[in-house]
Amino acid sequence: MPLPPICTTFEPYFLLSDERLQDIVNHFRKEMEEGLEAYGKDVAMVPSYVTGVPDGSEEGTFLALDLGGTNLRVCEVRLFGQHKFELKQQKYKVSEELKEGEARVLFDYIADSVDAFLTEIGSDISSNEPMHLGFTFSFPVEQTAIDAGKLLTWTKGFNAKNAVGNDVVKLLQDAFDRKHIHVRCSAIVNDTVGTLLSRSYQSGPALIGAIFGTGTNGAYIDKTRTVKKLGEDKIKEAEAGGQHAGEFMVVNTEWGAFDNGRKCLPVSIFDNKLDRESINPRKQAFEKMVSGMYLGEITRNILLHLIDASVLFNGYSSKTINTHYGYDTAFVSAVEAAKSPEDVKKLIISQLGVDPKHISEGDPEIVQWACRMVSERACKLAAAIIVAVVQHTGNDKVPEGEEDKGVDVGIDGSVAEFLPRFAERVDETFKILLGEEGGKRVRTGLAKDGSGVGAALTALQAKKAMDRRTEKDSQFVPGKKGYNK
Ligand code: BGC
DSSP states (O other), rough: OOOHHHHHEEEEEETTOOOHHHHHHHHHHHHHHHHHHHHTSSSEEOOOOOBBBBOSSOOEEEEEEEEESSSSEEEEEEOOOOOEEEEEEEOOOHHHHHSSHHHHHHHHHHHHHHHHHHTTOOOOOOSOOOOEEEEEOOOOOEEEEETTEOOOOOOOOOOOOTTTTSSSSHHHHHHHHHOOOOEEEEEEEEEEHHHHHHHHHHHOOOOOEEEEESSSEEEEEEEGOOOGOHHHHHHHHHHHHHTTSSEEEEOOOOOOGTTTTTTSSSSOOOHHHHTTSSSTTTTTTTTHHHHHHHHHHHHHHHHHHHHHHTTGGGGGOHHHHTTOOSSSSHHHHHHHHHHHHHHHHHHHHHHHOOOOOOOOHHHHHHHHHHHHHHHHHHHHHHHHHHHHHHHTTTTSOOOTOOOOOOOOEEEHHHHHHHHHTHHHHHHHHHHHHHHHHHHHHHEOOOOOOOOHHHHHHHHHHHHHHHHHTTTOOOBBBOOTTTSSS
């Protein structure tokens, strides 16, 4: 059945033209450069003080803590070398009260969860030394060292008071100390940095680690010298072999905040509504079009609009559709995976609670259309942002005289994992933006457990640096030759 004409008026905001995509790539490259030059920019381009990626030979047992996804996770990670690891983990729920209450209460809860994990699961780490813990804290943090950094802003529904502006490692360490828990937080790591490290540990050197989950973000390897805002002294110190010796540095882009100024992203009335009703209006503009926390909500806004225009469900809504965040991205994925309009109709009844008597013959197709629009745009934007990073580092071309090893991107997160055809759609867009051959050179692969393994690898790097401040033969190897020309 043909779609109601009102639908087609919204399509340009979702079915992005090749020119529009290219424009988005260019804008992001510009914002990356601004973030590397100065502090306080929308795209924060945070130096992580991680100076390379692992080669898979690293060994040791570490605790890892992961805050920023759906749950709080406490893990014990055993790195065996030879690209192998084992992970014991326990998940703990973070209630809405904790997310929006006092930071001290949230951090006490985190410390208690680590304590409970150590008691319940038992740990293989036996020593009188405090246990080293890598803290995957997946929010924008302006890092000043591998184990220090101030929270810039909360994202993804968190809004705990008295945390922004404070050192997150200190907030956690104080909570451990208050409770006499013998754990030392030796590294703070963003989940994207963890994903990059974990992908490299498991399957060889990667250039980018990206998360397309509840939120979205990416980290990549750059020349330390490119991070101009560090200042010439710090850069020289790093290059000459200072505390964080390294020609290369992993940079956490915080691309979720790309185009907060709304200069190039395709902002529809549905995006505006979502933003206005969010707890962080005018922030995380890119994230709000791409990540799992929001895709369901954008389609809900579209469906509501069509219901109010009386072209869907005979103008009748349901309690679920009327509820803010009434359903999540899993519904979008389910509709995208449905084989027939009959299957979509069943989902409309079971998951959206629409009364079957209000569902007309063409309605399932309209719902399918809305979910497809929102998913297509998310996948294209995801690909465009990756292409921008690849181009920024010069890896869109094969370095002269070198073998073409392609570019590897480790990806994690519920959208990447569960949204049907995510990888295919991303690959198609790579080809649009980089040409058939250029597009094929960029390979993405799921890097599961990045936040656990990556945190352990970062804690290892921090511990080594702590043990022998001047050690030169770190097991961490700098970014693959040719990544950073
Ligand atoms: C945060 C990032 C994080 C991403 C994915 C965003 O909301 O700002 O720090 O990496 O979500 O979890």
